[in-house]
Amino acid sequence: MSSSAIPDFFKKDRAERIRLVKEHAGLTEEEARLLDGGISFAEADRMVENAIGTFALPLGIATNFAVNGRDVLVPMVIEEPSVVAAASRAAKAARIHGGFTAKATDPLVPGQIQVLGADMGRAAEGIRAASREILDTANACSSTLSKMGRGAREVTTREVGTDTGPMLLIELLVDVGDAMGANVVNSMCEAVAPVIERATGGEAVLRILSNYTTQRLARASAVFDGSMAGGPGIVGKMISAYQLARYDVYRAVTHNKGVMNGCIAVSGATGQDSRAIEAAAHAYAARSGRYTSLTEWSQDSQGNLVGSLEMPLSVGTVGGVTAVHPLARLCIKMTGASSAGELACVIVSAGLAQNFAALRALSAEGIQKGHMRLHARNVAAAAGATPDQIDGIAAKMAEEGDISPRRARELLDGP
Ligand SMILES: CC(C)(COP(=O)([O-])OP(=O)([O-])OC[C@H]1O[C@@H](n2cnc3c(N)ncnc32)[C@H](O)[C@@H]1OP(=O)([O-])[O-])[C@@H](O)C(=O)NCCC(=O)NCCSC(=O)C[C@@](C)(O)CC(=O)[O-]
């Protein structure tokens, strides 16, 4: 596999960018042609209800990523300017020190069965006695998981205090292999409900996975070059930016939004359920009882920044949208991930990179300089510039340091 460090990738034209990605990821001609389309209306109509069209978003490629020693061109679907550039720049700063080291735990997803009207005194014992039957019934739902030696592993009982009294919750812990796992866990929860009802004497009502997958985590760490960050002064300010995010919830939410810029863009490109990822990430950020930064930052003795990000990441390389969206499948291929765990490693690395980029820009020149420079073309277009006027107006506004709809209109109106 060729290097993901492709200097000036952004200055190349589209054909050359595609050629480089094709070569790097070993895409066929037919696969490369998919980049023109996304999905047909017929495919969209099968995916959701009442479809009337499709809605395209930009697909960009972040360069410079090395994850666990493997060079990756990272696909990102996002509407926001500067995110792809920022990830590429951050990955360049990490690359100097070996790139990202990432790890995903076993893909364990909990399923929850809420039981009403059970005999609380006897329920736990009833579930223990029926646990073999519960696990076998669950595992009959997926022949693939069973063949892989994965599937439902354990069943536990919990009591939850509520305003209407104690409630019984039976939880099924499932190794979902390379799938995100929602459908398969939901099927298992529904299948085991009658066995649970018999074992507890209650009525199984909610039968659904939990998206809070605290046993399905991904963790990335990297050393980002201190001089590429801007030297000791900036590095020190980045550490204080992180400290602020640790202790102030108003800052932490924005800080974690920056992390999500990376995670959700790669998740979008690879067809993941981004709502599930976001919901779990924010709950995890508040797991101590106080919402805080998802990342951790310190400085090493050479003045580099050492960062890490740990978060729940339920992603799949099979099933869900990946099974029906050709471009999502193509983007998974681009990442070179051969398992859900490897894909999670790329996503969590992109989240960490994005956080580094934002902290650096905020601690140095401010976010607007880089972000607004890249946003300038949108500002020009929104002000009414024609395609052949856009680059000129954008460049002029960037040069003047006044990137605003007002200035774009003035430039369009002329002297
Ligand atoms: C925008 C940059 C990267 C410019 O940064 P720069 O230093 O001017 O870039 P450079 O021209 O020196 O190039 C360095 C590398 O950056 C990349 N790069 C540079 N320019 C481009 C481009 N046009 N297109 C693609 N890639 C680009 C590219 O990788 C290049 O190296 P190469 O690979 O070519 O050897 C920098 O200013 C930056 O990182 N800014 C931060 C932007 C950011 O974080 N955006 C997120 C949106 S803001 C937000 O939503 C979150 C936030 C900020 O609120 C979160 C928070 O508060 O924590």
Ligand SMILES: NC(=O)C1=CN([C@@H]2O[C@H](COP(=O)(O)OP(=O)(O)OC[C@H]3O[C@@H](n4cnc5c(N)ncnc54)[C@H](OP(=O)(O)O)[C@@H]3O)[C@@H](O)[C@H]2O)C=CC1
């Ligand atoms: N709360 C939530 O998050 C909810 C999310 N969803 C949606 O559910 C979808 C994801 O569900 P998911 O269960 O992943 O999707 P699928 O049911 O599409 O895929 C999982 C199935 O793929 C098959 N499979 C083949 N190879 C493998 C492998 N290597 N590893 C694991 N499974 C394999 C198995 O079926 P077999 O044994 O038959 O081969 C498995 O049951 C997403 O679209 C999500 O948006 C749905 C409901 C709720």
